[in-house]
Amino acid sequence: MPRLPATVEEDLRGLITAIDKVDRVGDLLEQCLGDLSDSQAKGGHYFTPRDLGTLMVAAAAPQDRHQVLDPVCGSAGLLVEAYRYVREQTGLQPSLALTGRDLHAGTLQIAQLNLTVRGIQADLGTPIDSLAQPSSRTYDIVLANPPFNDPSWSSEAAALEDPRWPGMPPPPRDRAGFAWMLHIAHALAPQGRAVFLMADGAATGVRPTEQAIRRHLIREDLVEAVVALPPGLFSHTRISCCLWVLNRDKSPHRGWGDIDRRSRVLFINARRAKERVPDTRQWRLTTDGAARILRTLAAWRGAAPTDGAHGHYEDEPGWCRSCSAEDIAQQDYGLLPLAYASEQANGDDSEYWRIDDLKQELYGKLEEAHQLDLDLRRMLDAL
Incomplete structure (x- = not known):
């Protein structure tokens, strides 16, 4: 912790007294983290809004005793949501092995504070550049919200023999998002799943290296779903983004679903599922929109959604479409959902x-x- 001058003692005493009067310290902390995220977002140090974190974790559907990683954990919000999700599903104290990594020491202090307030144990380690080297172990669930369109990443990580990009050139050094995708995929256990956010450019980049990375992910049958989210969900940027779901095993199995989805990818176009945040100019994903995304994903998997409403999956023009690897190859391995689940031409x-x-x-x-x-x-x- 930083050293504080003696003159702040009275202010700190007043602050502690005020916080002590709050009934729900967790809610107060979330508000403080949101304000902090808005103030430093332009430097790339923003945190994931809770509504998006809830959607991401529900899409990943972690189970008790899972190994969970966030390689760019920020305030540890996604780890907190994973813990909350499993607790609500089981009604018990989760036995999750939570791991968070981040480059910035100050951010890790905030993450530790966020976890400690809620009584959650996690391994945060010391500050580390996750992209500098492959993960030394694999995980059942990987959750991540890397900085959008980060223009650079560690040059030392671009070794040709790196196991994260076997048989292909290293990801472009001016588009860290592609390095993050391969880093996350490499960290998945044999039945591991990952959910992360990426700017639209990761799904549409036309450079040969970018297309080769998406082709690799499709041919390895790692991509489960891509969801186009509304623009304006982050206060610091209007860049449109997508939610990606990777999965190393899309065959029927416990904890995922009953339908064999190998060699297929689900595309969901949720661009219009948005509403204004009251008294602001910012947009947010609607509650109904998030619920519909999860219902569609559950129906496609053949799993029971969290709201208990079973459903049979069918393609819906303008909303969702299940595509084969051959369909995607015909689109030069572009993965933007709008190209597959577009509005009907009426x-x-x-x-x-x-x-x-x-x-x-x-x-x-x-x-x-x-x-x-x-x-x-x-x-x-x-x-």
């Missing part, structure tokens, strides 16, 4: 949605331009 209605997409994209560009203008003015004022 004349004026289709044109309306296209205009709405362009309008939302323009709004995002205008907001970025406005923020850049403010930043430039502050820099000029400081001269």
Whole structure:
């Protein structure tokens, strides 16, 4: 912990007294973490909003006694959600082996605080660059929210003989997202599953190396599902993102589902499942939208969803489509759900949605331009 001057003693005493009066310290901490995330997001140190974390963990469906990893854990929010999910499913104190890794010492302190307040044990280790080397062990569940469009990553990690990218060139050094995908896939146990967030560019990049990585993931039958999420879910960026689900075993088995989905990928287009956060300009995923994503995923797997509503899977134009590896190869291994589960072309209605997409994209560009203008003015004022 940082050393504090003696003059802050009274302020700290007042702060401790105020916190001691709070009935639900966990909720207060989540609010503080959200405020902290907003304040430092432009430096790439943002945390995953709880609603997205809840969706990610439910999509991964961890089981008691699972080994769970977050290689870029931030505030440990995803590890907390994994613990909460298993506790709610079993009604017992979970016996999860939780592991978190992060590059920044200060962030690990916040993660330890978040876990300690909730009485959760986890191995956070010391600050480490997860991409610098492969994981030394495998995990049943990997959850991650790496920084979007990180322009660089450790050059020492780009060795040709690295087991994370066998028989292929290293991922592009200016697109860390592709390195994260292969790093996560390598850390999966024989029946391991991973859920992580990636900017749309990871699903659409046209450079040969980017296409080769997606081709590798499809040919190894690692991709289970890709979900296109609404834009604007993070306060610091309008970049659209997707939720990826990887799975090393899509055959029927306990804890996953009863339907054989080998050599198939589920695409869900949830771009319109959004609503405004009250009194802000930010968007969030609707509760109904998140529930529909999980119901669709459960039906496709042949599993019982958490809400108990069993359903039979069918492709729904504009929402979801189950595709074969051959279908994806015909699309040059592009994995953006909008290319597979697009809106039906119904004349004026289709044109309306296209205009709405362009309008939302323009709004995002205008907001970025406005923020850049403010930043430039502050820099000029400081001269």
